[in-house]
Amino acid sequence: MKITEITSCYLGPQISPEQFVPEHIFIFLLKGRMNGYDGTKHTKIGPGECCIVRKNRLARYNKQKDQNDFEKVVVILDEEFLKKYQKKYALSSSEYFVSDIFIPLESSPSVINFIQEQLPAYESQETTLQRTDEIREKFLQVLLDVYPELVNLFFDFGKPGRIDLEAYMQKHYKFNVSLERLAYLTGRSLSAFKRDFKAIFRQTPNRWLVQRRLQEAHFLIEKEKKISNEIYLDLGFEDLSHFSFAFKRHFGYNATELAG
CATH class of the missing domain: 2.60.120 (Jelly Rolls)
Structure with a gap:
């Protein structure tokens, strides 16, 4: 065949x-x-x-x-x-x-x-x-x-070891996965992940993730001339309405207004 x-x-x-x-x-x-x-x-x-x-x-x-x-x-x-x-x-x-x-x-x-x-x-x-x-x-x-x-x-069956949390999050913030997954992949329990995260970023993981994704969205729309439906999935948002609502609440104006 x-x-x-x-x-x-x-x-x-x-x-x-x-x-x-x-x-x-x-x-x-x-x-x-x-x-x-x-x-x-x-x-x-x-x-x-x-x-x-x-x-x-x-x-x-x-x-x-x-x-x-x-x-x-x-x-x-x-x-x-x-x-x-x-x-x-x-x-x-x-x-x-x-x-x-x-x-x-x-x-x-x-x-x-x-x-x-x-x-x-x-x-x-x-x-x-x-x-x-x-x-x-x-x-x-x-x-x-x-x-x-x-x-x-x-045939390497080892579990993920403890790694640099800040560097890992700056690289992987666009991935829409649970905090439990992120904790596991950085070699931490969930409680240790949350504690270390707050010590580094001075805010909770969920809040930081949304803000970091929105910062990138703002850059892509303003500087790269992207539109919302081109970027929201790649930035880790589940749907366009969630992205639009979060963008307006964070910046005080719609993504379409920024795009001009």
Whole structure:
């Protein structure tokens, strides 16, 4: 089967669609394009290209359809599955030095052949947890044969350590996630996160996040000539009405007035 004839396929446990990445994800694009964003860096993936999205990070992506089509292969490599695999094959890991969240992988005939030959057969059969794990195990073997350095990424089961809170928040304030997630990712309990946050920023996390997003919105509208519906989602607001209300309350005038 040609790679262009395969439709979207999802292997592994369902994970939340929020902007927190709880498990490692392999993505192979069949049709369309994807633009990943990690807070500072954009990563573009096109048809026939693949990447790893690493766990315990904040990230989001925008998809661009090709002739109204967007097809991808997604394989979730969750911690429970990886621990079983590591135990079965007695694998050890060392430090993984790449800090990127979206990790592009060079095109590999072995990976493409697996997607062409194995996934259509998998989808034609009854899906069970055992069958899903079997195909994921075979796929992981292919990945590690082609990209052996991924051993050090996949089998590091450590939790996020305590990091510089101010630097982290200035980089990630645009992501719409819970305070519990932010606390976890900065290596703190929720109470310690709130306490440290107030000591650094002199206000509560929720208030600071809204104000910081609005400051950026003001800059983008005034200096970059953006309009509200182009920026509100990227700045972490859930909907346009919430953004408009918060903007007016904070600045005393509407975003449309600033835009002129």
